[in-house]
Amino acid sequence: MMPAATIVGAGIAGLTAALALTQRGSVVTVLERAPELAEVGAGIQISPNAGRVLDALGLGPGLDAVSLRSRGVRLWNSAGKPVATLDFLRHRPDAPFRLIHRARLIEVLAEAISKAGVILRLGERVETLPDVGLLVGADGLQSRVRRELNGTEAPFFTGQTAWRAVIDDPDPQPEVWVDAFLGPGRHLVSYPLxxxxxxxxxxxxxxxxxxxxxxxxxxxxxxRSAFASFRGPVPGWLDAVHDAHLWGLFRHRVAPRWHDDNRVLIGDAAHPTLPFMAQGAAMAIEDAWALAACLGTDPDQAKALARYQVLRQDRCTRIVAMGDANARHYHLGGLRQRVAHAALRSASTFRPSFLLSRFDWIYDHDPIAGV
Structure with missing residues (x-):
């Protein structure tokens, strides 16, 4: 029999876990400090590995109605000249990459948990962790559950600051691509929603x-001033920005301890990642499925939570490390940039399948079959 669960946090991790646990028979309560699930955040990419989970939870049609399917990624230098093209649609035509506003994904998840009977308590600031049979810490970067399990930690400032903005795009292109413009000490990624x-x-x-x-x-x-040297469509995009948000990028270690006998971490609470692989939401979604599957197949909760960490920790650690490496590769300048971009152009032209296959271990992963 599935244990009743209390989840702290109604973000992507918490809502996906609530749905996955409920569908396996758990009675779930979600505690969220915000007074409402407001329209916050910006665009996110749902790669096929995470999409398999959302499809298995019955969310595919709802997601398709509010998302776009990406063909792949195009890399450009800051002058707007092409560097490489990763055509994921051609490489894996039956595995969609969805581009979606975070608020739309939250809406789809919130509707699904409401229909499933999940209890959602908004405006609940958790000052003291409740003593319950199963407590799921989906409470993000500042996770109280993580601190209880691992103690206080000091994140490391990377020396990088990110801007987020969403603009009107009245003249969408016939094909949907994620475009990344790479320059010395900075880069810009944009895609339609x-x-x-x-x-x-x-x-x-x-x-x-x-x-x-x-x-x-x-x-x-x-x-606009910080990216004034960028060419191509970038100046036009930035001219259309009326509201922007800033955040400093901090590097956290993957939590050494994800659980005890009745508390467990998922998503950013367990493995915060820099936004250079577009896998933060995807890992949280994978976590949610793996946690529910482990609890659903092993009646011994302590053993199920231990198995969950074993299944997830190495993969998440590897993805976090790849994001850290990309933070350096994106910002090369001078000779190092010219050499790296020449190698990417050559691979994109003469060995495109090799370039694409470097990411197979991420995108071809099937969380459904892996538990």
Whole structure:
């Protein structure tokens, strides 16, 4: 019999876990400190590995109605000249990459948990962790559950600050691509969203310390100034930015301890990642399925939680490390950039399948079959 569960946090991790646990017979309560599930955040990418979980939970049609299918990733230098193309649609035509506004994904999940009978308690600030049979810490970067399990930790400021913005995109292109423009000390990623919107994430190296989190307002004029040397469509996109948010990028270690006998971590609470592999939400979604599957197949809760960490820790650690490496590769300058970009152009032209296959271990992973 599935244990009753209390989940702290109603983000992507918490809501996906609530649905996965409920579908296996658990009685689930979700505690969220915000007074409502407001429209916050920006665009996210749902790669096929996470999409398999959402499809298995019955969310595929709802997601398809509010997302776009990406063909792949195009890399450009800051002058707007092509570097490489990763055509994921051609490489895996039956495995969609969905581009979606975070708020739309939250809406789909929230509707699903409501229909499933999950109890959602908004405006619940958890000052003291409740003593319950199963407590799931889906409470993000500042996780109280993580602190209880691992003690206080000091994250490391990477010297990088990111901007997020969503703009109107009244003239969408016939094909949907994620475009990444790479320059010395900075890069910018953009892609379209449903309802004629476009997501922008721009990362620059800067010495001053920024508070962690992505809710700080930023000055669009400063964003335009920081990327004034970028060409191609970038100036037009940035001219359309009216509201932007800033956040400092901090490196956290993957939590050594994910659980005890009745508390467990998922998502950013367990393995915060830098936004350079677009896998933060995907890992949280994978976690949610793995946790529910482990609890659903082993009546010994302590053993089920231990198995969950074994299944997830190495994969998440590897993805976090790959994101850390990309943070360096994206910002090369001078000779190092010319050499790296020449190698990417050559691989994209003459060995595209090799370039694409480097990511097979991420995108071809099937969380459903892996538990």
């Amino acid at each position: 449903a309802n004629n919107l476009r997501n922008i994430v721009a990362v620059e190296e800067r010495a001053e310390w920024q508070e962690e989190g992505w809710s700080q307002p930023g000055d669009p004029a400063q964003l």
